Amino acid sequence: MNAIDATDRHIKSTDGPPPSLLAIILDTNPHAWAHLSSILPLSKAVASLLVFINAHLASGNANEVAVIASHSQRTHWLYPTPTLPTPHSTSTSNGHDANGTVPENANKYRPFAVIETAILSNLTTLLNSTTASSLSATSTTQISGALSTALSYISKSHIRHSPVDPTINDHSTITTPDTDGILGQQRVSLTSRILILSVSGDLANQYIPVMNAIFAAQRQRIPIDILKLAGDTVLLQQACDATGGIYMAPESPQGLLQYLMMGFLPDATARRALVLPSAGSVDFRAACFCHRKVVDIGYVCSVCLSIFCIPSLPDSKCLTCDSHLSLSTTLTVTPALIPRKKKKRKRGPGESATPAGSSTPAPGSGTPTHS
Amino acid sequence: MSASTTQALEYLEQLPGATHKRLYQQPSTALAVFRCMLPHLAKTIVMAMLYMTGPFPVHDLDAWIRTDAKAEKEKAISVLESLNIMAVIQESPKNFSYRLSSGFANSLKQALTGGGNHRSFGVPCSTPDKNKVDIAFLDQFARKQWEAILYYMVGSTSGLRDSEVLGQSVGNGTRQLLRMGEFVSVLHGVKITKTGFTFLLQEVNAQVWSLLIVYLKQAPGLGMNEVDVLSFLFMLGSLELGQDYSTANLTATQLQMLEDLNDFGIVYRRSKESSRFYPTRLATTLTSDAGALQNATTDFDNALRSSRAGRGYIIIETNYRIYAYTSSLLQIAVLSLFAKLSTRFPNLVSGKLTKDSIQKAIGHGIEARQIIDYLSAHAHPQMQKNNPVLPPTVMDQIRLWEYEGERIDTTNGYLMKDFNNDSEYRDLVNYAESLGVLTWKSDAKRLLFVDRIEQISQYLTNKKKRPDQ
Known part of the structure; x- marks a missing residue:
C-alpha cells in the first residue's frame, strides 16, 4: 500500500532466469580415448553427454547449446552444423533445416532428437575423416582453437540476444570495439558458459593461445568449467580459476553422467544459490x-x-x-x-606513526600548491 | 518459471496425489511439468537427484545449498512436495532423505533419453497430406481465432466502431467459457469484467493458459477425464509447428477436446472428420518461454526472427506522451482502455496518459501494476535499452493515481495466533516469509496473517513428526 517511493520503482521481473548458452568442448583426441577405453569408452561418454545436453535444454525454455569437438589437429562443429546459414536455437528453424534427416519418432521430444541426430552424424563424419597419418603426427588436441571458436560463437549469440534488433542497426553493435562497456549496461539477456570435457594432457605447447582465450573469457565474464577425465592439469585448472568456473577431476569416470548432472548442470543463476566444488590448490605454473x-x-x-x-x-x-x-x-x-631489519620495539601510544627522518612528508608541510 | 505458467502451477498443485501419479506416467507430461512448472532451483535439485543411486539425505541437500539462498530452497522444496515429485522419507530414526517419486523419475529419464515406447510426444502422420498447410497459414489461423476472442471481450468497452463486428465469429462454446471464467458478463450486452481486464493485459501465453484452466475446471462436468485433458495439453506443448499429427492414438476425451481447441485457434483441423491435426504456434509455445512467443496481436512473422528483438511497439516519454507503432485494431483498443488517444496515422497512434484516463481504467477494475506491466512488456526496443524500461516518473505517477482512489486493501487469508513460545512464532514467521505468503505480522502480539495455508499446515505437521528440526 504505502510502497510508492523510489525504492519500489524497479519492476519485479517474473520472467525467471535469463536463457543460458552452454558451449561444450568435447576433447576427441583418439590417443587419449584409446587409453581410456577400458574404463569409459567414447560412445558411453557421448551418450552421457547427450543426456546432459537434453537436461540442460529442459532446464530453461530458451536455453541453447553449442558443441565443438577438439580433435587431434583441428576443431570440428558438432552442433549447430556449420553449413546452416543461421544457427538459431528455436525449434522452428531447426525443424526446417533438419526436416529431411531427423526421423520422426513419437517417443522423443523433437528438439532433443534434432540435436542428437546432428551431433552423432557430425561426430561420425569427424571420426571417419581421421586418417592414420594425421593420428601419428600429434598426440594432443586442438584445445586453443576450440576455445576461440566457442568464444566467438558466444559473442555472436550475445549480439543476437540483445534487446535491440541487430538487423536494425547492425553496424553500431557489432563494430563497437569495447564490448565490455556495452555489455555492462545492457540488461543481461543471455548467460553463457563453456564446459570442456578434457582427456588429453600435454597442452603446454598451446600455452599462449589458450591463455589469450582464458583472458578473453575472463573479460566477458564467461566461466570455463573443466571436467578432466585424464591427463595433466596445469593449464585448464588456471582457466577455471581465472574465470570462476568449476574444476573437477573425477576419480571414477564411469559416473560421468552424475558428475555432469550435479556439478555442471546448474547455470549462473542456480550457482548463486549453491555451494560449488572448490578446485583445491591450483597449479599456477606457466609454460x-x-x-x-x-x-x-x-x-x-x-x-x-x-x-x-x-x-x-x-x-x-x-x-x-x-x-x-x-x-x-x-x-x-x-x-x-639483505637481512630484514628487526622491528623496533613498540612505540608509545602518543608517538607519530611516521618514523623520524622518513621521506614521507609531514601533513600540511609538503602539499604542493599551485601558484 | 515464467509468469504465464504460475496459474497453471496453482491449478496443478491443488490436484490430488493420485491424479499427479497418473499424469506422470506420460514422459511428455513429466518433461513439460519439469520444464515449465518448476522454479529454477527445483530443476537443479531434480536433475542432481535423477541419476543418483540412492536417496538424497536432507542434511546433504542443506549443505549443498548456500545459507543465503534459504528462501529459494524452501520455495523449491515446497513446490516439489506439493506436486508430489519429491517426498521426505525416514531411513532411520535420525536420518531423513529426499526421494524422487519413482513414476516421475522414470518418465523424466525416458523423456531425456528418448527410450521406451510410450508414443507420448505425438504421432506424426505417416502419409503426406493432400492439402498440406504451411506455417504462415497456421499463424494466420491462430491469430484470427485468438484475436476474435479478444475482440469479443474488449468490443463494447473500447468504443471502437467496428470492433463488435470482428468479435462475431467467436463460437458459442467459447462464449460460454468466457462467461464461466467471469471474463465477461452478459447482463446487458457483453461487458468485460475485472478478471477480463487482467486477462486482456496478460501476455498471450498467459492468456491461453488462463482460458485453458477455465476449460480444465469445467471438464469433469462435461464428462471429460481431467488427466486425459491435461496430458493432451502438455503433449501439444511438445509438438512441432508445421507438422501434421495423427488422431489415431487419441482417447475419446481428447478427440472431443480437439474440436474446442480448434475453436480457440490452438490446433487446426480442416474438418471435424479429418484424421490429422496441426498444432499452431499457440500450442507449441504452451510449455515454453513466453518471451520466445510473439504477442499474437503483433505480426506473427516477427516471431520467426530472433527471440526478444522487435516485439515491443510502445514509446512513452517523461511528459506522459505515448506513441504506439501499431496498426492493429486490437492493440489500439487495449491502449484506449487506459490512455487518451488523440491521433492515428497509418502505422502510429499517439496519445497521452492522463489522470482521467488512468482513473477511468482503474474504475473498470484494472490495476496500476497491470498497466505498468503491459507497457513495459510491450515497450519499443529503443525503450528496452533503458533501465528501468519506463520513465520512473511515469511509473510513480500511475501508482499515485491509483493510490488516490483506494485507502484500504483487503486480503483473504488466515490468522495464526496462540503460539506457545517466541521461537515457535519466529520459526513460522520465517517459513511463511520464505514462501512469500506472509501478509502481516505483529511481533508484540505474536500474530501473523498468511494468505495461503496449505504449505504452512503441511510444515507444521511435518514439524510435529520430527521434533529435532
Whole structure:
C-alpha cells in the first residue's frame, strides 16, 4: 500500500532466469580415448553427454547449446552444423533445416532428437575423416582453437540476444570495439558458459593461445568449467580459476553422467544459490615461450614479460619483442640477500606513526600548491 | 518459471496425489511439468537427484545449498512436495532423505533419453497430406481465432466502431467459457469484467493458459477425464509447428477436446472428420518461454526472427506522451482502455496518459501494476535499452493515481495466533516469509496473517513428526 517511493520503482521481473548458452568442448583426441577405453569408452561418454545436453535444454525454455569437438589437429562443429546459414536455437528453424534427416519418432521430444541426430552424424563424419597419418603426427588436441571458436560463437549469440534488433542497426553493435562497456549496461539477456570435457594432457605447447582465450573469457565474464577425465592439469585448472568456473577431476569416470548432472548442470543463476566444488590448490605454473615447457622458475623479459626457461637466448635478444635481454649476465651475480631489519620495539601510544627522518612528508608541510 | 505458467502451477498443485501419479506416467507430461512448472532451483535439485543411486539425505541437500539462498530452497522444496515429485522419507530414526517419486523419475529419464515406447510426444502422420498447410497459414489461423476472442471481450468497452463486428465469429462454446471464467458478463450486452481486464493485459501465453484452466475446471462436468485433458495439453506443448499429427492414438476425451481447441485457434483441423491435426504456434509455445512467443496481436512473422528483438511497439516519454507503432485494431483498443488517444496515422497512434484516463481504467477494475506491466512488456526496443524500461516518473505517477482512489486493501487469508513460545512464532514467521505468503505480522502480539495455508499446515505437521528440526 504505502510502497510508492523510489525504492519500489524497479519492476519485479517474473520472467525467471535469463536463457543460458552452454558451449561444450568435447576433447576427441583418439590417443587419449584409446587409453581410456577400458574404463569409459567414447560412445558411453557421448551418450552421457547427450543426456546432459537434453537436461540442460529442459532446464530453461530458451536455453541453447553449442558443441565443438577438439580433435587431434583441428576443431570440428558438432552442433549447430556449420553449413546452416543461421544457427538459431528455436525449434522452428531447426525443424526446417533438419526436416529431411531427423526421423520422426513419437517417443522423443523433437528438439532433443534434432540435436542428437546432428551431433552423432557430425561426430561420425569427424571420426571417419581421421586418417592414420594425421593420428601419428600429434598426440594432443586442438584445445586453443576450440576455445576461440566457442568464444566467438558466444559473442555472436550475445549480439543476437540483445534487446535491440541487430538487423536494425547492425553496424553500431557489432563494430563497437569495447564490448565490455556495452555489455555492462545492457540488461543481461543471455548467460553463457563453456564446459570442456578434457582427456588429453600435454597442452603446454598451446600455452599462449589458450591463455589469450582464458583472458578473453575472463573479460566477458564467461566461466570455463573443466571436467578432466585424464591427463595433466596445469593449464585448464588456471582457466577455471581465472574465470570462476568449476574444476573437477573425477576419480571414477564411469559416473560421468552424475558428475555432469550435479556439478555442471546448474547455470549462473542456480550457482548463486549453491555451494560449488572448490578446485583445491591450483597449479599456477606457466609454460615458457621458447620450448613450451612448464617451468617452476623461469626468466622474464623486462619489456614484454615473455617467459623463458633457459638464460642463453640467441643474440641476447628477447624472442618475442626483439629487445636486448642478456639473461646470462644475471646468472653470475648471486642475488644479495639483505637481512630484514628487526622491528623496533613498540612505540608509545602518543608517538607519530611516521618514523623520524622518513621521506614521507609531514601533513600540511609538503602539499604542493599551485601558484 | 515464467509468469504465464504460475496459474497453471496453482491449478496443478491443488490436484490430488493420485491424479499427479497418473499424469506422470506420460514422459511428455513429466518433461513439460519439469520444464515449465518448476522454479529454477527445483530443476537443479531434480536433475542432481535423477541419476543418483540412492536417496538424497536432507542434511546433504542443506549443505549443498548456500545459507543465503534459504528462501529459494524452501520455495523449491515446497513446490516439489506439493506436486508430489519429491517426498521426505525416514531411513532411520535420525536420518531423513529426499526421494524422487519413482513414476516421475522414470518418465523424466525416458523423456531425456528418448527410450521406451510410450508414443507420448505425438504421432506424426505417416502419409503426406493432400492439402498440406504451411506455417504462415497456421499463424494466420491462430491469430484470427485468438484475436476474435479478444475482440469479443474488449468490443463494447473500447468504443471502437467496428470492433463488435470482428468479435462475431467467436463460437458459442467459447462464449460460454468466457462467461464461466467471469471474463465477461452478459447482463446487458457483453461487458468485460475485472478478471477480463487482467486477462486482456496478460501476455498471450498467459492468456491461453488462463482460458485453458477455465476449460480444465469445467471438464469433469462435461464428462471429460481431467488427466486425459491435461496430458493432451502438455503433449501439444511438445509438438512441432508445421507438422501434421495423427488422431489415431487419441482417447475419446481428447478427440472431443480437439474440436474446442480448434475453436480457440490452438490446433487446426480442416474438418471435424479429418484424421490429422496441426498444432499452431499457440500450442507449441504452451510449455515454453513466453518471451520466445510473439504477442499474437503483433505480426506473427516477427516471431520467426530472433527471440526478444522487435516485439515491443510502445514509446512513452517523461511528459506522459505515448506513441504506439501499431496498426492493429486490437492493440489500439487495449491502449484506449487506459490512455487518451488523440491521433492515428497509418502505422502510429499517439496519445497521452492522463489522470482521467488512468482513473477511468482503474474504475473498470484494472490495476496500476497491470498497466505498468503491459507497457513495459510491450515497450519499443529503443525503450528496452533503458533501465528501468519506463520513465520512473511515469511509473510513480500511475501508482499515485491509483493510490488516490483506494485507502484500504483487503486480503483473504488466515490468522495464526496462540503460539506457545517466541521461537515457535519466529520459526513460522520465517517459513511463511520464505514462501512469500506472509501478509502481516505483529511481533508484540505474536500474530501473523498468511494468505495461503496449505504449505504452512503441511510444515507444521511435518514439524510435529520430527521434533529435532
